[in-house]
Amino acid sequence: MYEEKVKHGDYDMVKLEVEMDDGTFRKRTLPRFAGDKGVEGLFYVYDEFISQAASRLGFGDSDYWTYWPDVLDPVAKRKWKQSTDNIALRLRTEDRFLEEFNKFVTHYSNSASPRDDLIRYIMSDECKKPRKINPDDHATRIETLCLYANRLQGLEAELTEERITMMIFNSFPEPWKRDFKIGRGRPENATRAEIMEYMNLRKTYADSDEAKHKKRKSDNKNDSVGANKKKSLGKTNEKNVCRHHGTHPWSECSLNPQSKNYHMNPRSPFFRGGRGNGRGADGGRGGGRFAAGRGRGNDFGGRGGMPPQQQHMFQGGSRGDNYHYDHGSDHGQDRGSTGYNNHNQSYLHNHNQRNGSADRQFDNSRNNYNNNHGRGDRW
Numbered sequence: 001m002y003e004e005k006v007k008h009g010d011y012d013m014v015k016l017e018v019e020m021d022d023g024t025f026r027k028r029t030l031p032r033f034a035g036d037k038g039v040e041g042l043f044y045v046y047d048e049f050i051s052q053a054a055s056r057l058g059f060g061d062s063d064y065w066t067y068w069p070d071v072l073d074p075v076a077k078r079k080w081k082q083s084t085d086n087i088a089l090r091l092r093t094e095d096r097f098l099e100e101f102n103k104f105v106t107h108y109s110n111s112a113s114p115r116d117d118l119i120r121y122i123m124s125d126e127c128k129k130p131r132k133i134n135p136d137d138h139a140t141r142i143e144t145l146c147l148y149a150n151r152l153q154g155l156e157a158e159l160t161e162e163r164i165t166m167m168i169f170n171s172f173p174e175p176w177k178r179d180f181k182i183g184r185g186r187p188e189n190a191t192r193a194e195i196m197e198y199m200n201l202r203k204t205y206a207d208s209d210e211a212k213h214k215k216r217k218s219d220n221k222n223d224s225v226g227a228n229k230k231k232s233l234g235k236t237n238e239k240n241v242c243r244h245h246g247t248h249p250w251s252e253c254s255l256n257p258q259s260k261n262y263h264m265n266p267r268s269p270f271f272r273g274g275r276g277n278g279r280g281a282d283g284g285r286g287g288g289r290f291a292a293g294r295g296r297g298n299d300f301g302g303r304g305g306m307p308p309q310q311q312h313m314f315q316g317g318s319r320g321d322n323y324h325y326d327h328g329s330d331h332g333q334d335r336g337s338t339g340y341n342n343h344n345q346s347y348l349h350n351h352n353q354r355n356g357s358a359d360r361q362f363d364n365s366r367n368n369y370n371n372n373h374g375r376g377d378r379w
Contacts, residue, residue: 006044011031142167
């Protein structure tokens, strides 16, 4: 696979003790193949076995067959022996070992023609250059897969250097390939170095454009966040909004008893108690919203209070039952029932009787009183 790379730390290591012709032993530490590493892992272990042991220690024909099973895990070792145990000793040469190894690779590839499958895979979209991969690293990976394909069995011819170069070129993005053809001519006539020089340059431009795009996006995001913060400044928290008015926090509402602005709190700017009590019994200079005005007497004696006649009708008199009668004449020389009280009683009685004459009597008494200012006949 394209993303599959050999990592040395992923392999278990084994020590080989090789007997030399002079009877001494030499040791080599090599990676051991496991089936989960796939065909690429098998090639990696084989290459280390050949370079570190066979080549340096001068293996003979029989040494390949003797020491190779030691670098295989138990499952792979059993499969190797099943396919090679029947080979006679005289046939166990280095060439036959390489032939059997190729069959072993084909077995692990799960394909009758693994070379053909790998070449098709390299030419597919799955091996197109990823956006974040450097062009040189990508080209190296494609070349590695092509070299592995040449080591596999199949009907396809081995890949030449020219074909590998074209497979590398075709694995780059379409706009890059199109611009290369426009500016540099046909890729078949270019060397791999020229192609890679251009692709690295395009990668540099692409990275620069991407960095500018990210910066613009970040700046726009910051501007948007800043604008949202400005809009949100002074905006009341929905959870604390006044349930009655909706224009200020509930903690500042004049209707909230827990608020410093509560209208019954004397220190509140919304306090409705006025300037306090007056010099009379209950009246003040400004008894609040529903109290009287500046009167110095009772609740209704202020400047904005009821007229005297209505006050006494509501209260039943203040300075004696015959206040209005005495006030207009002898100042209380006759302390009997006042005309005003008689008027109230007469009106209520006659009105309750639903008598038309009572209404006329009331009207006459009222007119007589208003014309004589309390000095005429009593009601």
